Amino acid sequence: MGADASEIVAKPFVPVDDLKTTPGHLIRRLQQIAVAMFIEDFDGAGVTNVQFAALVEIARNPGLDQSALVNAIAIDRSTIGAILKWLEERDYIKRITPRDNLRVKQLYIRPKGDALLRSTPDMIRRSMDRLLAPLSASDRETFVRLLKHLVEANNEFSRAPVRVAAARKIRS
Numbered sequence: 001m002g003a004d005a006s007e008i009v010a011k012p013f014v015p016v017d018d019l020k021t022t023p024g025h026l027i028r029r030l031q032q033i034a035v036a037m038f039i040e041d042f043d044g045a046g047v048t049n050v051q052f053a054a055l056v057e058i059a060r061n062p063g064l065d066q067s068a069l070v071n072a073i074a075i076d077r078s079t080i081g082a083i084l085k086w087l088e089e090r091d092y093i094k095r096i097t098p099r100d101n102l103r104v105k106q107l108y109i110r111p112k113g114d115a116l117l118r119s120t121p122d123m124i125r126r127s128m129d130r131l132l133a134p135l136s137a138s139d140r141e142t143f144v145r146l147l148k149h150l151v152e153a154n155n156e157f158s159r160a161p162v163r164v165a166a167a168r169k170i171r172s
Contacts, residue, residue: 033131034049034127037127037130038127045120045123046090046116050075051083051086051087052120053075054075054080054083054084055087055093055117057069057072057073058107058109058113059109059113059114062107062109063107064107065104065106066080066081066084066095066104066107069084070160071163072162072164073162074155074158074162075160076159076160077160084105087113090112091110092109092116093107093113094107094108094109094110095107132144
């Protein structure tokens with residue numbers, strides 16, 4: 001069944017001349033490309049870029065609690081539980097409840113998680129180099145500096161903003 005002619009706009013309004021020149025569209029596309037490269041370069045490591053970010057932050061801050069991890073890596077609270085469950089089921093991390101605060105779980109890297117992290121520096125370098133390969137060394141520095149500036153300046157607009165001050169360890 002075809003559409004009735006009365007349901008079709010003959011000459012619809014187009015709000016932009018070329019979608020491929022808008023920053024939001026380009027950033028979304030670059031993020032898709034970066035994730036695809038990460039997956040390809042981390043083939044065999046068995047982790048996603050978000051799982052990897054969680055592992056790195058836990059390794060940097062042993063004893064970090066789940067809330068602080070959410071704030072540190074800018075991820076939705078609804079997503080972090082599944083990520084941590086996946087990492088724990090594979091023995092990459094350990095969640096420990098401190099005796100003095102049963103409401104939280106402290107996060108620690110297990111030997112298997114440490115081994116995974118130790119195996120990734122070449123993968124990280126390869127993935128970053130591939131993504132930035134079309135740029136000169138000077139343009140790479142400028143691009144990363146400008147991206148960092150845009151992310152920091154617009155942090156509060158995110159559904160999951162980074163909260164650096166909240167990234168803390170709970171003492172047991």
